[in-house]
Amino acid sequence: MAHIVGGIATSHVPAIGRAIAGHLQQDPYWKPFFDGFPPAQAWLDKVRPDVAVVFYNDHGLNFFLDKMPTFAVGAAPQYVNADEGWGIPTLPPFAGELDLSWHLINALVAREFDVTTCQEMLVDHAVTLPLKLLWPEDGPCPMRIVPVCINTVQYPLPSATRCYKLGQAVGEAIAAWKSDARVLVIGSGGLSHQLDGQRAGFINKDFDLAFMESLINDPKWVTQYSNEELVEKAGTQGVELLMWLAARAALPGAVRKVHANYHIPISNTAAGLMVMESGA
Ligand code: DHB
Numbered sequence: 346m347a348h349i350v351g352g353i354a355t356s357h358v359p360a361i362g363r364a365i366a367g368h369l370q371q372d373p374y375w376k377p378f379f380d381g382f383p384p385a386q387a388w389l390d391k392v393r394p395d396v397a398v399v400f401y402n403d404h405g406l407n408f409f410l411d412k413m414p415t416f417a418v419g420a421a422p423q424y425v426n427a428d429e430g431w432g433i434p435t436l437p438p439f440a441g442e443l444d445l446s447w448h449l450i451n452a453l454v455a456r457e458f459d460v461t462t463c464q465e466m467l468v469d470h471a472v473t474l475p476l477k478l479l480w481p482e483d484g485p486c487p488m489r490i491v492p493v494c495i496n497t498v499q500y501p502l503p504s505a506t507r508c509y510k511l512g513q514a515v516g517e518a519i520a521a522w523k524s525d526a527r528v529l530v531i532g533s534g535g536l537s538h539q540l541d542g543q544r545a546g547f548i549n550k551d552f553d554l555a556f557m558e559s560l561i562n563d564p565k566w567v568t569q570y571s572n573e574e575l576v577e578k579a580g581t582q583g584v585e586l587l588m589w590l591a592a593r594a595a596l597p598g599a600v601r602k603v604h605a606n607y608h609i610p611i612s613n614t615a616a617g618l619m620v621m622e623s624g625a
């Protein structure tokens with residue numbers, strides 16, 4: 346059976362793509378952000394995953410407001426990055442892991458998650474930038490991936506409780522996958538940020554840090570909040586933190602924090618990073 350090596354949750358911001366392309370890692374603005382990643386890369390060298398299941402939210406590249414699935418799972422041989430309009434250089438296609446895609450889709454539908462299956466799927470900065478930050482070498486990403494997309498763009502959004510249950514179901518399905526692959530779970534989104542409206546630039550450090558801690562000590566803590574309450578506490582785009590929740594829920598049992606970083610702001614966003622491993 347497949348083995349889940351652990352999980353990594355991280356924020357995504359388009360400007361990171363431009364910073365990588367411009368080699369700005371040592372720039373005073375960017376350094377506290379990029380300095381968070383070498384410990385995560387060192388941990389990856391140790392646990393050596395073959396496949397990454399990536400919980401992320403699309404931002405209008407693959408799905409637009411006319412057709413918006415609540416949950417969508419990639420089942421494509423490769424995932425192509427495309428120009429999404431932020432001036433980010435596009436990255437080479439990412440290899441899929443079809444056997445795991447269909448295994449997850451079958452398991453999720455059997456558990457009453459009626460997911461949209463995507464045999465073609467463009468991936469935006471929410472998939473590409475975490476992978477680039479974790480595997481910064483030139484050339485294609487060495488991971489095979491299965492993207493799992495959660496709608497955070499158009500109401501109604503799935504509740505935190507529903508995202509937790511989705512994550513649990515994904516984790517249990519990975520653990521039941523007949524493969525000797527080593528699987529990493531990634532959650533890409535958040536933390537607190539709001540890109541528009543009167544509260545544009547809103548960040549809530551206290552809430553973010555409480556949320557990060559809760560994933561280790563009390564992972565269902567954030568499910569006490571409705572999405573409206575999450576928007577109030579974390580900003581309109583802060584609800585992307587649901588990706589962290591789903592990734593945590595996919596990890597079996599208690600988890601320990603291997604590494605964390607939190608830096609504000611990157612663009613409009615509170616940039617967080619957390620590496621988690623099962624086993625307290
Ligand atoms: C920003 C953050 C995001 O999560 C996103 O998807 C786009 C932009 C930002 O802070 O600029």
Ligand code: FE
Binds near residue numbers: 404471582
């Ligand atoms: Fe986003």
